[in-house]
Structures are given as structure tokens and as C-alpha cells.
Amino acid sequence: MVPHLTTALTGPLKELETRILKAQPKIEHWFRSQWTEHAAPFYASVDLRNAGFKLAPVDTNLFPGGFNNLSQDFLPLAIQAATVAVEKACPEARGVLLIPENHTRNTFYLQNVAAIHGILRxxxxxxxxxxxxxxxxxxxxxxxxxxxxxxxxxxxxxxxxLVVGEDFSPCVVLLNNDLSGGIPDILKNIEQNLLPPPFAGWSTRRKTKHFSAYNDVCNEFAELIGIDPWLINPYFAHVGELDFQARQGEDVLADTVSELLNRIKAKYQEYGITHDPYVVVKADAGTYGMGVMTVKDPSEVTGLNRKQRNKMSVVKEGLEVNDVIIQEGVHTFETVNEAVAEPVVYMMDHFVVGGFYRVHTGRGVDENLNAPGMHFVPLAFENPCNSPDCDGNPDIAPNRFYAYGVVARLALLAASRELEAMNEEFGD
Incomplete structure (x- = not known):
């Protein structure tokens, strides 16, 4: 289910990881029962942050780029998972039409498209x-x-x-385009299996809805293995009716930031954590690290200068930001060659198929790493196994990644429930 990998961290988190390792049979049984009730998204990637005292997802992408950054060691896992995912959508499938982002000049992104193409082929x-x-x-x-x-x-x-060429019209159409600019007419009401569903795009999807679903999943999981859900769950809040250019809603934003920081401070005191708490203000819809700012004091979100307002007011495809999620900041104490790093876990269907470290030499442990200047370091197999070493120490590399895979799959399950709710609202 989850491969043995080398990881960049050798420090704390042992108590949480020990709980997860001891509960491994219970956890895997619980996941199996969940996947009989909920359909996993075709694919997803989850950005994790490991603070040593806390391990939590900070973003879940349902149209993941970056398959080209995975280690070639993962290819057999990805091929097997893709086979399962396509069979679920259309058992008779012979072909797939893959629709990417409109990034013809971004050849690094297109390498990701080529990698997906290769896996499916x-x-x-x-x-x-x-x-x-x-x-x-x-x-x-x-x-x-x-x-x-x-x-x-x-x-x-x-x-x-949908047809390509003279007669290529397969039963599966796979989107690698997050539809930030809306759902094009050509994709509406087609009879083919369109995966992920177009309502999963950022024109309708909201991060607060995802983390609401994740909150429910975490509470169930925490009760299952007997942990405080906060250890794997970032606090968050929502603020709407914002206009950064007109400075509308600044006071409400500052008050909400203050309330969330106080909640985090109380948890830090409970666990004896001496680091400074912070929050991340993000556009409630959107990706590519746009519309993001790190905040340590409520005063930082009032009186923004023009550059800051421009940064926060518009994201990809010119999507205007009127709603934000204020998310508890999770420090990352992982490093690659002394540069700050965060693991990104990739899944197809409900299987973990790999991951990499997003690394940024110019960012700190409490900053967003999804920014210009980042680079990627593939996670690599340490041993050719697909399960943790339950008798080994919790901080050895295979077991650390098992914990990462568990938390990433919790986010995947939350995305599954999120899409079910969205289907009732936006589906045919």
C-alpha cells in the first residue's frame, strides 16, 4: 500500500508515529472499509508539513502536476494504480483522452503531462x-x-x-486542467467519463469545504487510534466578502486571524511548544501558490501596500479573490542539503504511488515553499517493500513515510467525501 522510502527528517514525531505504527492493522482495515463506501478520486497530490510535534496536510490538489518529479522506482506502482482507476471508470476502456492545462510554453509542466501519458500507455x-x-x-x-x-x-x-482526430473517442476523458477559468462549453454534458468531475475545478471547489471534510475524517481517525486530532489537523477559518483592492473586510480578517492565533497558542502551551505560532492566509480557490501570505500578527493583514493587495486580490486565470481560508501554519523541519523542504505525496485511486520533496533555498521553516525558486527532489525507494517495518523504530525512514502515506490518504478520503457533497450540489 505504501512503499519504503528515504526521507529527509531524522528528528522527532516519534510518539505520533509510534501510535500510527502500532495501529497499522486497524488503520488499514479502516481504510479498506472507507473505500468500500467512498470512491477515491482518480488521482491527487497532498502537500504535507512536518513540524516534529505535528504532521498535517496543508493542500490537496485534485489535478496534480509534477508526475515527472517522481522517482522512476515508483513507475510499477503508478501503472498498477492507474489500471485500477481506469477499470473502475470504464471496465471496457481501451483508450484515454488526456486534457492538460493551457501551458504550451511551460515545458516543465508538459513533462508532467508526458509522464501521465507514459503511465497510462x-x-x-x-x-x-x-x-x-x-x-x-x-x-x-x-x-x-x-x-x-x-x-x-x-x-x-x-x-x-469528445473526439480527437478522425475517430478517437474513448470512454474515459482525464483532466489535468483545474478549470480555474470555469468549465468550457465543450466539456459540459458529455456522455464520456470525465475525471475528475469538472465541478472539482477551482471555479466551484473551495479549500474550506475540503478542510471541513478533512476535519470530520480526522476526528474519526483520531478516535480510532486514540490521538488528539490536532496533531494531524491544522485549524482553519473562513472569511468572505473581501475586496483587497478596496480594503473591504480588513477588520474582520484581522479579528479572525487573532482568534485563530489564540487557539493555536493555547495548543502550543498545552504541548509545551516554544515556537512562534503563525497562520497562512490563502485564496479559498486556486493553486500554484498564488494568493498566499504568512501572518504572525493580526496587524499584518491591515493596511496592506499596493504590491501586497495585488498579490492577494487575483490568482490563476484572473480569478478574483473575495474569500480566503485562514489556515494554521505548520512549520516544516525537514531539510534537503540544508534547504527547507516539504514532502508531497502522490496517489492514484486509493494507492500511494510516490512523492517528492518541494525544496526552497530562499524560504524559512514557516513560509510557503510553493513559490518561484523552488525545486524538487524525488523520494527514492530504500527497500523494495510495500509495507512499514512494524518492528523497527518509528523514526526509521520507511516508517516515517508510512505515517506520511496515512495522513495523505486521510486527505484523499476527505477529498472523496468533499466530491460526493459537491456532486449533490453541482452534479448532473
């Missing part, structure tokens, strides 16, 4: 990459930095089916 599927860009009117090859080539093709619609 090795799973025994015919794969074509269809672009939503209007300028793609014929098959367009793009040379990638790693020496490979990706061919983008125009998508057409025949009735309620």
Missing part, C-alpha cells in the same frame, strides 16, 4: 493529448527538456462525445 491504454487552446488546430509536436516529445491535438465534439 504502459497500463495498456491508447492515449492522446487533446488541447483546449483555440490555436491548436492540428497535431502539434512540442519538444521537451528531457528529450521527449509531446503531441497536442485539437478536440472536437460530436454530439455528446
Amino acid at each position: 504502459q497500463a495498456g491504454l491508447n492515449v492522446r493529448v487533446g488541447s483546449l487552446l483555440p490555436e491548436i488546430t492540428e497535431p502539434t509536436p512540442i519538444d521537451l527538456p528531457n528529450g521527449k516529445q509531446l503531441v497536442l491535438e485539437p478536440i472536437s465534439r460530436r454530439g455528446n462525445r
